[in-house]
Amino acid sequence: MSGSETRTGEGPPLVDPPQLGTNLVGTIRSLLIAGMMACVVVSLVGVVQRVAPYWPGQYLALLAFVVCLEGIATERLLKGYSLGSGTRLQVRVVEWVLILVVLRLVLSLLGGWASLAGDVSRWLADPGAIFDAAYLTTALILLIVWQTSISLANDLLLLETSAYVEPAPPTTSDRFWIWITRPKDRADTQAAMRHLSSVFSGGGVLLLIFTGLAHLDLQLLVRLEHPSTSGIVLTALVYFILGLALLSQAQFSSLHYQWQFDGIEVSPRIAPRWAVLGIASVAAVALVALLLPTGYSVGLLQALYVALIGIFDVVVRFLMGILSAILLVLTYILQFFFGSDVAPQAPSIPSPPPRLPEPAPTTAEGVAWLDLLRTAFFWVLLVWIVGYSFYQYFRQRSDLWSKLKGVGLLTWFVGLWRAFFQGSRQVVAKAREGLRAAIKWIGPRIAPSLLRKRFLSLRSLTKRELVRYFYLSTVRRAGEVGWRRKLSQTPYEYQEALAEEAPASEVDVAVLTQAFVEARYDVREFSPEETHVVKQAWQRVRTLLRRARRDRDKSGSSDQSERPPRFP
Amino acid sequence: MTENLLLLILTVFGLAVLLRVEFFFYILYLLFGVYFLAQVWTRRSMRQITHTRAFTRRVFLGEKIEVELEITNSGLLPVPWLKVNETLPIELTSPSFYRRVVSLAPHEHLVLRYELDGRRRGCYRLGPLRLSTGDIFGIGDLEVREPDSQADNLTVYPEIVPLRKLGLPSHTPFGTLPSKERIFEDPTRITGVRDYYSGDSLRRIDWKTSASVGRLQVKQYEPAISLETAVYLNLNKDEYLGGSWRQATELAIVVAASLATHLVEERQAVGLCTNGVDPLNGEDDALALLVRKGRPHLMSVLDVLARVQAGETDPFVGLLRQQSIDLPWVSTAVAITPAESEELFPSLIQMQRRGFNVVLILVAPTASFRSTRARARQLGIQAYRITRREEMDVWQ
Numbered sequence: 008m009s010g011s012e013t014r015t016g017e018g019p020p021l022v023d024p025p026q027l028g029t030n031l032v033g034t035i036r037s038l039l040i041a042g043m044m045a046c047v048v049v050s051l052v053g054v055v056q057r058v059a060p061y062w063p064g065q066y067l068a069l070l071a072f073v074v075c076l077e078g079i080a081t082e083r084l085l086k087g088y089s090l091g092s093g094t095r096l097q098v099r100v101v102e103w104v105l106i107l108v109v110l111r112l113v114l115s116l117l118g119g120w121a122s123l124a125g126d127v128s129r130w131l132a133d134p135g136a137i138f139d140a141a142y143l144t145t146a147l148i149l150l151i152v153w154q155t156s157i158s159l160a161n162d163l164l165l166l167e168t169s170a171y172v173e174p175a176p177p178t179t180s181d182r183f184w185i186w187i188t189r190p191k192d193r194a195d196t197q198a199a200m201r202h203l204s205s206v207f208s209g210g211g212v213l214l215l216i217f218t219g220l221a222h223l224d225l226q227l228l229v230r231l232e233h234p235s236t237s238g239i240v241l242t243a244l245v246y247f248i249l250g251l252a253l254l255s256q257a258q259f260s261s262l263h264y265q266w267q268f269d270g271i272e273v274s275p276r277i278a279p280r281w282a283v284l285g286i287a288s289v290a291a292v293a294l295v296a297l298l299l300p301t302g303y304s305v306g307l308l309q310a311l312y313v314a315l316i317g318i319f320d321v322v323v324r325f326l327m328g329i330l331s332a333i334l335l336v337l338t339y340i341l342q343f344f345f346g347s348d349v350a351p352q353a354p355s356i357p358s359p360p361p362r363l364p365e366p367a368p369t370t371a372e373g374v375a376w377l378d379l380l381r382t383a384f385f386w387v388l389l390v391w392i393v394g395y396s397f398y399q400y401f402r403q404r405s406d407l408w409s410k411l412k413g414v415g416l417l418t419w420f421v422g423l424w425r426a427f428f429q430g431s432r433q434v435v436a437k438a439r440e441g442l443r444a445a446i447k448w449i450g451p452r453i454a455p456s457l458l459r460k461r462f463l464s465l466r467s468l469t470k471r472e473l474v475r476y477f478y479l480s481t482v483r484r485a486g487e488v489g490w491r492r493k494l495s496q497t498p499y500e501y502q503e504a505l506a507e508e509a510p511a512s513e514v515d516v517a518v519l520t521q522a523f524v525e526a527r528y529d530v531r532e533f534s535p536e537e538t539h540v541v542k543q544a545w546q547r548v549r550t551l552l553r554r555a556r557r558d559r560d561k562s563g564s565s566d567q568s569e570r571p572p573r574f575p
Numbered sequence: 576m577t578e579n580l581l582l583l584i585l586t587v588f589g590l591a592v593l594l595r596v597e598f599f600f601y602i603l604y605l606l607f608g609v610y611f612l613a614q615v616w617t618r619r620s621m622r623q624i625t626h627t628r629a630f631t632r633r634v635f636l637g638e639k640i641e642v643e644l645e646i647t648n649s650g651l652l653p654v655p656w657l658k659v660n661e662t663l664p665i666e667l668t669s670p671s672f673y674r675r676v677v678s679l680a681p682h683e684h685l686v687l688r689y690e691l692d693g694r695r696r697g698c699y700r701l702g703p704l705r706l707s708t709g710d711i712f713g714i715g716d717l718e719v720r721e722p723d724s725q726a727d728n729l730t731v732y733p734e735i736v737p738l739r740k741l742g743l744p745s746h747t748p749f750g751t752l753p754s755k756e757r758i759f760e761d762p763t764r765i766t767g768v769r770d771y772y773s774g775d776s777l778r779r780i781d782w783k784t785s786a787s788v789g790r791l792q793v794k795q796y797e798p799a800i801s802l803e804t805a806v807y808l809n810l811n812k813d814e815y816l817g818g819s820w821r822q823a824t825e826l827a828i829v830v831a832a833s834l835a836t837h838l839v840e841e842r843q844a845v846g847l848c849t850n851g852v853d854p855l856n857g858e859d860d861a862l863a864l865l866v867r868k869g870r871p872h873l874m875s876v877l878d879v880l881a882r883v884q885a886g887e888t889d890p891f892v893g894l895l896r897q898q899s900i901d902l903p904w905v906s907t908a909v910a911i912t913p914a915e916s917e918e919l920f921p922s923l924i925q926m927q928r929r930g931f932n933v934v935l936i937l938v939a940p941t942a943s944f945r946s947t948r949a950r951a952r953q954l955g956i957q958a959y960r961i962t963r964r965e966e967m968d969v970w971q
Contacts (some may be wrong), residue, residue, distance in 0.1 A: 203576075247605060258711060280653070
């Protein structure tokens with residue numbers, strides 16, 4: 008943060024208050040908070056307009072956005088000054104009165120200048136007319152979001168204390184010992200993070216509730232007869248993505264504060280990578296989530312019922328088949344010993360036991376198997392998510408778990424969950440084993456060369472290894488063309504042999520050979536410039552060898568009796 | 576914060592099932608996916624981090640030691656932040672830690688460097704290294720690893736004062752130190768040629784020089800002596816009087832190290848016996864290195880002198896009697912001790928009677944040295960007192 012440093016006694020030094028325009032990170036965070044508040048307001052407007060369709064709530068989201076930004080900006084400004092709580096309250100009251108005035112004018116202006124003029128004359132005649140229902144509702148909503156955004160801004164400002172903590176002096180200076188032994192007040196960043204996440208969670212739940220209420224028929228909802236609603240709810244998506252971004256930023260600030268407080272040097276690459284990783288991870292999860300089913304055609308209990316019936320049916324048929332086979336054999340044995348003029352008849356297979364009634368199909372055509380499978384996967388996934396979440400939650404809250412252990416049903420359920428989890432683990436482990444065995448068996452019969460290939464990341468190699476790789480890769484490619492290296496040939500001998508076969512690459516091959524000999528037998532390190540030169544030579548030779556191989560393949564000649572040496 | 580997110584996931588699930596809005600399930604997947612990713616990411620990140628420490632393990636006093644800590648992320652997942660906390664010996668650097676926060680891309684390796692100051696002799700442990708990481712949302716558990724077998728040892732040798740001339744006696748005929756006694760001529764050290772006189776051995780004739788000069792010339796050899804020296808170092812704290820035992824024991828170690836280095840540089844054999852405590856072994860037995868030549872042996876001696884500490888151990892006279900049994904005949908025994916004691920001179924005399932050349936070096940400032948030296952001279956023992964490093968120039 009910019010600004011000069013001023014000391015005030017023994018406390019931590021204050022810095023000139025950061026300006027919104029000069030603090031890009033602060034601006035982005037302010038926009039995130041304001042955006043989240045606006046999303047919640049949009050969903051609330053949807054609910055209110057179901058009850059009062061004529062309420063002018065269309066502009067409320069924009070108003071909320073602006074008001075939140077204003078609240079955050081003034082909070083940042085006020086933070087730089089040592090104001091008492093009374094003075095701060097006075098400032099806020101004045102600020103809020105101004106907002107109310109502007110709000111009143113804006114609401115009237117929505118109907119045009121004529122509407123505003125009419126309203127003004129009405130207010131002059133009857134001041135009570137200022138406070139109509141729409142205005143009061145809007146003001147109340149704006150007050151709540153304004154206050155919430157200020158609270159969130161406070162949390163973030165507590166975490167962004169790089170301007171409020173004296174940076175550590177160099178460890179070689181005497182001032183370092185004074186700095187490290189001076190008692191300092193460490194801010195409670197964990198409390199700020201908890202509050203931030205609580206507001207995020209609470210806001211998210213409210214938004215979902217408002218969205219649901221806005222889209223559903225309440226009467227059907229109460230009777231649980233409402234159909235499912237499909238489609239994208241953009242405000243919910245935006246809210247949670249902004250919220251996750253804010254949490255990520257807050258976590259960075261919290262950690263950065265702790266590191267700075269402890270006088271630990273922080274790499275400057277962390278901040279940009281943090282932002283990129285945050286965006287990338289949320290985007291990756293969002294993309295994967297798109298592939299998962301979000302709807303179901305069969306309810307959970309119904310799906311369990313159908314699954315049980317299916318299993319029962321299979322088991323019964325299997326048992327009946329075995330019984331039939333045994334009876335058939337017995338019949339033939341008896342006929343052999345006792346004989347009969349009548350041709351032996353195949354014993355009638357006893358009819359299977361009566362089956363349980365099948366559930367009523369949800370559609371006129373019945374439930375398609377693919378749909379059922381999708382539903383089953385959906386419910387298995389959800390059960391796993393809920394079970395895992397509960398497990399992790401009670402791991403964090405072991406005290407709560409101890410209290411709940413006494414509840415018999417819960418213990419039974421936990422036992423069932425454990426059995427399910429262990430069973431699925433065993434199934435997965437067996438499937439993995441089977442797959443490995445299958446690949447091991449099938450692989451050599453189908454694609455031996457494919458299996459022998461392995462992915463090698465050049466970035467993981469050191470400079471010497473990289474030079475060796477370039478040379479050995481060249482030898483391998485030359486071998487594939489038919490210019491293989493004999494085992495008795497030294498690198499220099501092979502260089503001469505290759506030069507005869509491909510004179511155009513003589514110089515590059517010489518560079519590669521020399522570099523390889525040094526990398527293989529010398530202990531010196533290669534500089535980046537030297538490695539780059541070798542790499543360029545390798546690339547040119549590689550192009551040439553690829554062309555030669557293509558020409559050879561076209562002409563149909565091959566000489567691959569011996570494999571070229573592999574990279575160790 | 577994790578609890579809040581888990582409660583949010585469960586609440587979203589409930590709302591999604593109750594309200595049957597399909598998009599809410601997508602939000603559920605998004606939140607749970609982020610949570611699960613954070614958990615898995617943190618655990619896997621720590622598993623794929625490896626580190627090595629490279630530094631010169633043995634240095635002399637006053638040298639700077641540059642330590643390179645190479646940290647490698649061998650996996651495919653980036654590590655958003657990694658806090659590196661290395662514990663260092665306070666004797667070599669202050670503050671006694673090295674801390675950094677870094678970030679690692681997949682397959683990236685990073686080299687961190689810091690410098691130590693070899694300002695005090697000893698054997699020091701670098702590390703252990705403590706690594707901490709976490710996810711970017713603050714959801715996943717913080718992974719902290721303290722590998723306890725990764726500590727590396729650094730040895731700082733004691734100060735070595737260069738000595739040009741020791742003046743230690745020896746009766747061994749051949750060696751590499753010049754001697755005034757001409758009966759010990761070393762045929763490997765030729766100092767020049769002179770004309771042949773009747774009676775000179777024919778084996779001493781230098782034929783090449785004789786051919787070029789035109790008359791017979793014989794080689795002249797330099798007399799030399801061989802010193803096989805055992806240094807007996809007393810580090811029994813109880814025998815050092817007063818509060819200056821630390822200073823005196825350190826000086827004794829410097830004297831021993833300087834002597835050993837000088838003798839090896841003169842291509843002599845040297846051994847070491849001390850009743851000090853080796854912190855690596857932790858045993859009370861005397862430390863003994865046999866008399867040998869060569870630089871590798873000198874390094875072994877200096878290793879011991881770097882590590883050894885004064886302690887409450889066996890008396891020095893016991894060490895003299897016990898360890899001198901294995902000394903080769905007519906070796907020189909140098910006893911470094913703080914002061915004369917009742918039992919010391921009888922032990923030295925016994926060693927002298929067994930054929931050893933004995934040199935006594937006292938390092939405590941409170942010794943009544945004049946009488947000790949006079950007594951030693953009567954017995955044919957050379958005695959020196961060194962209470963400060965500057966006094967070592969008696970041999971320079």
